[in-house]
Amino acid sequence: MKKTLFLSPPSFNGFDGGAGSRYQAKREITSFWYPTWLAQPAALVPGSKLVDAPPHGQTVEDVLKIAKDYELVIMHTSTPSLANDVKCAEALKAQNPAVEVGLIGAHVAVLPEQTLRDNPVIDFVCRHEFDYTCKDLAAGDPWDQIKGLSYRDPDGNLCHTPDRDLIHDWDVMPSVLPVYARDLDIEKYFIGYLLHPYISFYTGRGCPAKCSFCLWPQTIGGHQYRTKSPEAVGRELTEAKAIFGDRIREYMFDDDTFTIDKPRAIAISEHMKRLKLTWSCNARANLDYDTLKQLRDNGLRLLLVGFESGNQQILNNINKGIKLEAARQFMKHCRDLGITVHGTFIIGLPIETRETIEETIRFACEISPHTIQVSIAAPYPGTELYQQAIANGWFSDQALVANSGIQTSTLHYPDLSSAEIEDAVEQMYRRFYFRPKAIVPIVREMLGDRQMLMRRLREGGEFFSYLKDRRTQAATR
Known part of the structure; x- marks a missing residue:
C-alpha cells in the first residue's frame, strides 16, 4: 500500500465546503459537517490518514508538514473551491514533485476531462462513486486497469478508464x-x-x-x-x-x-x-x-x-x-x-x-x-x-x-x-x-x-x- 493522505484542503475562513457538505459556502453560523465522503475510502485503505483542514483551522503550511512523507494525496474538491484546492495541490507538488495528487468530488465526477486539461498539476480524478477507485490507487494498481479513473499518462495524454459499478453490498x-x-x-x-x-x-x-x-x-x-x-x-x-x-x-x-x-x-x-x-x-x-x-x-x-x-x-x-x-x-x-x-x-x-x-x-x-x-x-x-x-x-x-x-x-x-x-x-x-x-x-x-x-x-x-x-x-x- 502507498502511504496515502485523504485531504479536505484549507479554504475560506468558515467555509463549509468539505466532503460532507451539500452546499459549499460559508454558512450563517459556524457549521462543519464530517468529511464522510473522504472518511469512507480512508476506512478502506490501511495506514491512511484523513486531514480535514477547515474545521481544525489548519493552513496550507500545516498541511505541507503533514504531507511531506506521503506518496499519494487524494483531495476532495467542489465547484466553488476548485481553484483554491488546485493551489494547495501546487504547493504539495512544489514540496515533493514525486507525490501523486488527485481529486474526488461531484465537480470532477462530471467534468474529469476539463479538470485535468485546465489544471496540469492534477495527476488524476476519480469519477462517480470513488471509494474502491481510491483503494486501488493506494494498492499501487496500474492506472489503466483501475475503473472509474481519469488520469494524465507519462506523455501528458488524458486517459479515461471504464466507469466503475455502484456499490451494492454496503x-x-x-x-x-x-x-x-x-x-x-x-x-x-x-x-x-x-x-x-x-x-x-x-x-x-x-x-x-x-x-x-x-x-x-x-x-x-x-x-x-x-x-x-x-x-x-x-x-x-x-x-x-x-x-x-x-x-x-x-x-x-x-x-x-x-x-x-x-x-x-x-x-x-x-x-x-x-x-x-x-x-x-x-x-x-x-x-x-x-x-x-x-x-x-x-x-x-x-x-x-x-x-x-x-x-x-x-x-x-x-x-x-x-x-x-x-x-x-x-x-x-x-x-x-x-x-x-x-x-x-x-x-x-x-x-x-x-x-x-x-x-x-x-x-x-x-x-x-x-x-x-x-x-x-x-x-x-x-x-x-x-x-x-x-x-x-x-x-x-x-x-x-x-x-x-x-x-x-x-x-x-x-x-x-x-x-x-x-x-x-x-x-x-x-x-x-x-x-x-x-x-x-x-x-x-x-x-x-x-x-x-x-x-x-x-x-x-x-x-x-x-x-x-x-x-x-x-x-x-
Whole structure:
C-alpha cells in the first residue's frame, strides 16, 4: 500500500465546503459537517490518514508538514473551491514533485476531462462513486486497469478508464467512525441545530427522489437507495458507543432520505433505543403520524427537512414530489409529537418571482420549524438545474460564492435579478426569526441548557456578522 493522505484542503475562513457538505459556502453560523465522503475510502485503505483542514483551522503550511512523507494525496474538491484546492495541490507538488495528487468530488465526477486539461498539476480524478477507485490507487494498481479513473499518462495524454459499478453490498463497507476517532477532533464539528458534540455519517447512498437541484444523487450516489442492513448499522453503533462512550450527544443519519424505507428506519431506530442514543436524520415532509411516533419513541429528536419553497408550482418545477398541504400536516404531526424540525428553504429556484419569494417567507412563518436555513439556488454542473439554466439563459455573470466564501446567485430570471435573490435571503431570515413564535422556543431552549445558552449567544453574534457581510457583499455589486 502507498502511504496515502485523504485531504479536505484549507479554504475560506468558515467555509463549509468539505466532503460532507451539500452546499459549499460559508454558512450563517459556524457549521462543519464530517468529511464522510473522504472518511469512507480512508476506512478502506490501511495506514491512511484523513486531514480535514477547515474545521481544525489548519493552513496550507500545516498541511505541507503533514504531507511531506506521503506518496499519494487524494483531495476532495467542489465547484466553488476548485481553484483554491488546485493551489494547495501546487504547493504539495512544489514540496515533493514525486507525490501523486488527485481529486474526488461531484465537480470532477462530471467534468474529469476539463479538470485535468485546465489544471496540469492534477495527476488524476476519480469519477462517480470513488471509494474502491481510491483503494486501488493506494494498492499501487496500474492506472489503466483501475475503473472509474481519469488520469494524465507519462506523455501528458488524458486517459479515461471504464466507469466503475455502484456499490451494492454496503454491509461489507467498513465503518467511518473509527477513522473519525483516530484522525478528527470531534469538538471541532458544529451544526447549529444539532446537539454538541455530534457525529454524522451515512448508512447508505443514493436517493430515489429526482429533485432537479440536488447534487449528489445526480453526480455520484445515483437514484437507487443502497443501504446497510439494520443489523449492520446496529453493530456499527454498538462499536461507536464503545469508542466514544457518552461523549456524543447526538448521532445524525445523513443519508439523503433516511426515512424513505420506513421499515428499515424503524428497525435501525430500535437499535438506537437499545443503545440509549439520541439521534436525528434527513426526512421528506410527508411522513405519517404512526411512523413519526415510532421513531420518536425510539430516540428521534430532530428531523432535517427540505421544504424548499412555499409555492406549489416551484415545487412541481423542481420535481420535489411534495404537496404544501402534506408539509403542513407533517409539521402538525411533529409538533404534536414534540419532534424538533430544522427546515431548509431555497431562494431562486425556477422560475422565482418576488411574489413566490413572499409566499415562501409566509409559508415558513406559518409552519414555523424550530430553525431554518435559507440557501440560494446553486446550479452545480451535472444537475438538471444546471442544464436548465444553460438552455434558458438564466446564468448571471457571478460565481457560486464570493471571495469571502459567502454564497451568491448565479441565476436570474426575467422578472427577478440576482441581486433581488440575494437580498431575499436576509429578508427571509429577519422576518422568520424576529417573531415571538420563533424567538420564544429558542429562548426556552437556552434557559434549559447552559451549553445551548452559550452556543446560541455565540451563534447570534455570528449570524448578525454574516448578515453584515452579506450587505457588504451586496454593496460591491
